[in-house]
Amino acid sequence: MRGQDMTAPHDRPAADYRADADTLLVARPVAGGAPELFLALRADGGITAFNGHVDLGTGIRTALAQIVAEELSAPFERVTMVLGSTAATPNQGPTIASETIQVAAVPLRQAAATARAFLVDEAAQRLSCPPGALHLEDGVVRAAEGDNLFVTVGELIAGRAIRLALDPQAPLKPSAAYTLVGRAQPRSDISAKATGTFQYVHDVRVPGMVHGRVVRPPHAGFDLGPHVGASLISVDRASVADIAGLIDVVVIGDFVGVVATREENAVAAMRQLKVAWRTPPRIPDLNAPEAPLRDNPSTARVLADRGNVGRALDAAPGAMERTYVWPYQMHGSIGPSCAVAEWQDEGLTVWSGTQNPFPMRRDLSRLLDLPEERIVVERLEAAGCYGRNCADDVTADAALLSRAVGRPVRVQLTREQEHGWEPKGAAQVIDVRGALDAEGGPAAYDFETRYPSNLAPTLALVLTGKVPPVADVAQMGDRTAIPPYAISNLRVTVHDMPPIARASWFRGVSAMPNSFAHESFIDELASAAGVDPIEYRLRYLTDPRAIDLVRAVAERAKWQPHTGPFSHGQAGDILYGRGFAYAVYIHGTFPGTAAAWAAWVADVAVNKVTGEIALTRVICGQDTGQVVNPDGVRHQIHGNVIQSTSRVLKEEVRFSQTAVASLEWGAYPLITFPEVPDIDVLMIPRPDEPPLGAGESASVPSAAAIANAVFDATGIRFRELPLTPEKVRAALNPLTPPASAAQEEKKPARRGWAWPFAGVLCGALAAGAALLPWRAPIAPVSAMGGDVFSSAAIERGRLAAAAGACNVCHVGADGTAFAGGRPLETPFGTVYASNITPDRAAGIGSWSYRAFERAMRQGIRRDGRHLYPAHPYTSFAKADERDIQGLYAYLATQASSPVAAPETRLRFPFSLRPLMAGWNALFLSSAAAPADPARSAEWNRGAELVEGLGHCAACHSPRNALGAEKTGAAHLAGGFADGWHAPALSSASRAPVGWTETALYDYLRTGRSADHGAAAGPMAHVVESLGPLPDADIRAMATYLASLNTATPARDASAVIAASETAATRAAMAEPVGARLFEGACAACHGAGTRLPSLALNSNLHANQPTNVLAALRAGIAAPAGEPDETMAMPSFDASLDQRALGDLLRYLRARFAPERAPWQNLSDAIASARNAPGP
């Protein structure tokens, strides 16, 4: 039982139970150790039962409690299960292979039977009647219902400490007498989970706990080889010195972690920490796993060799040789792994989601050089894991960090870390050679399977060098390797081999790929023999329960026998088909143990144009032996059908040349609700047979059933997974060249700010400068006189600062208004915005108004030195004098910041500030903002704001080779700001829908326009800054800006969106990977039916360069400041999409949302340069 302290739950140690009075305990003696406790009955009727396995989200806690309650004839509610705690439960090894009910529950049931037999014997003595006449029911032992000769269990236990040894021979209750087992039992955890009170490991909060994050090496997903544990070059601790609440940066070998008081600060430190790693070695191309698996050194292990396969194959005409390829796949837990560790003098406690509490304790002991008895592993539920995820890894990480900082530490892995480092389900390659005999039966069957091993060590052990990063070979490729059919010439060989990518067992382990091969091949033999596929199987199946199951499923599905494909016809572009497969999942060391039998009938609809497969219905039959909880088994079958469908149709891990590249759900898509098939479950009643594991079996036939259905629909056999649309399409239309916009033309010239003539221009500037005097300093003043300005002037200044968005550039690094220091990337180099607070030394506190006004309008500092035109004085030159005065007054009243901004140091020759004098002579005009008496007052006010204080042209006008805004037709025709493209506001606009006055108003006021989308990057800050301006001013700016674009918009928004919808199918066919990235990573917010405007309306998708799309993906976008309904920001995908993924995504976005535009050119260059730019 959990203790009262729900923040740091502890399972009560077994020793405490042993010390209890008024209890009956049943334990199994252990030679030389404490007995293993299985059951504790209290005098008050409470029952606590102990099992060394854990609940992985399958509801095993409920099924085990049902077994105990049944054997003791007690109400279900009275039983509390303690699972997988090193302090309390027996060590029953890792929770794998669906063994909990089949194996681990056996001693538990036996313990309950031991207790029952004892209680009945005791009662018999007290009541002086033969034990055979008595029975136990609901805590009472009596002869018959209503009999008043009885004794309660409480009376039998009270005052005693009964300690029984588990009797493996204690008689079990006959299944015919069962009232709980075999009945649907609502799970005990769901109401707490549905209301937020269930405690997952993620929810553990130990008093004094702080937050850790890890920084992993770049070889994500690969943990073997000499570079592992030897890749770290350096860690720059100073790079995170500014993180609030940072406690430590911990480095042990290649293990790097950060600890901070608040979680978001630990995240910030993780992202910001500069770590230099050695370049990881190249890996074989596991995107096409067949060759690397064949090349991987292996040892052949012959599992069966009957008859003479070689001779039979030579003798049979038309032998078939087939190869089946299974990709690397992910467990894909929805919650990345998390753990809490508390290191104290007396030892270590970890709260862990591990599947293997006892092996975990052994690993921690080795990692920390701490005896096992000083380590407690408290196991709490985590997100479902279906094999083994990073739960052990993160537990070890937390332990290392807690030891380093001496405080309890919670470590949460990121999505990218879990995707990258979780031990994958291994790829597999299977070769089958076979032939028909004269009667059409299988003459020979030669089966060879290759399975890279899966014993990934706990990561911290290899990163810290505690365990050498060398490969262990496991013999796990043999699951269901023997086909279930009577074949007289049979040879089965498994090639055991070391791992390539980091791997662990994954639901169905090797049985799922092996059965894909068996059941596809037998289907192919049936076709070749001209026999119905089910009839063919039944001829050669020998196991009577398998035969019963296959018949029952065929009947339930109303299977129509057929001897070739196309049995279900087609309608339009849709081809229909139906397929069958059967398998029994064999787990454990060869020859292994059978879990439940399962069979599938799958119905598919294949779109022959797009290649998409819809799995419309699955009839799944299962023989689970005795069923403990029918609802639980039904849910497991549903879960297996849905998850395995996802694996078969969609899932494969993508790899770069050095690491796992699928780091989020767009790159590793899972099945979604619209794709879920109807499922009809058929459970074969076997109440008198032993219960069998049900956690994996229904997955095993999936791949072959679906592939056989696709064969029925299309006449084509698919032997390589997943069955993606592009794979199906390529097979259906072998003559059509693959459509792809990927071919890019290489264009030699690079656009942007180029400086081929810089030397010449420099000379011109210098000449200009020579003609002009060095500007004189203006005498400092003692103070700006903050108290002498009228409140009206200060208010005018406040609005002027808002219109000028001064604080967008001049904001301090820590957010202090006007404190300066922000780096602005320009082609000259980095210009740092200055401190414009009234601090006398660091800011402008010693500037007179005349000095301020000169800086604003002429770009000359108080000391006479020139400012660079990153400060838009050419625009401010056009501003109203009263606004500049107000601005001075307003700044004078701001809080002083004593922090000086960094000195701007540009590259030669731009480092020569006097050159700016020449520049000003060329480009600084004193002309006022455009005014036109023929236009409305609103238009004129807008012109003043846009061209003056608002300095829109600073970003939105292109600049010439000297960095000056171009004028004339180029005015506001599009420029650059801080790595973002500032789109044209003139007739040069590339917006697919024209910018109306209303749209401009909405955009400037709220940060978003329905026909265009949201402001991003620097523009989002500008909109935020414009907040204080009255609506009338925003309206005026909109009026003026709308008048600049005189081009007639070709289409309205609905037409633009319709065009993108029309393009959707073509775009997905051309860029299938990009389409999936969009669906998984973007469509939750940007998909059809969501509230955000369609990306088809977004100018950035129509721009000549993907600059802003890349910038948005890299830096994210803040939630629109003034939008009433939107609070979500766009996150940065910098850590989750690599260069190739970005390319795939951008090509799709362009093809889908700007279908009339040509594909972006030189995409890989654009992505590379965006990724090499300073961090987001």
Add this chain to the structure above:
Amino acid sequence: MTASTILCVNGRHVTVEADSKTPLLYVLRNDLGLNGPKYGCGLGECGACAVLIGDRAARSCTVPIGAVKTRPITTLEGLGTERDPHPVQAAFIAHQAAQCGYCLNGMIIATVALLRANLHPAEAEIRQALRHHLCRCGTHIEILAAVRAAAAPADTGDRTRGDRTCGDRT
């Protein structure tokens, strides 16, 4: 920069001291001890962290606390309790619509948001509403059954229930 932010969570005003860019998810979990919303991806992809902001479902991993302002936030805990569950929670419990249950928060929040906007959604609308909520255990069948039950005309329990304002401040 650390600042005080006042949020309206499950009908109560709370003040948190954190950078305004802090994801709402961390504040709900770490500062307010609300464990309903779960960290799943931090990218707005999976839906495990969903909360209601007003009547709409939002992914709290991508909501900076500074953007929430006065909008009322409802978490799974704010909908109902084990003793007195919200009708949608009750439907999920009745249909045993969880395996590991990690995604359950998002599924329930999305369903409440769907039913607030559309009292009687069709099957396709239900599936579309949950399309970007990922479940790895394959509990989709039970979840769909729960949503259908919650949306059935026979069940007219107060599906719009849930605190949506903080009375003492506007």
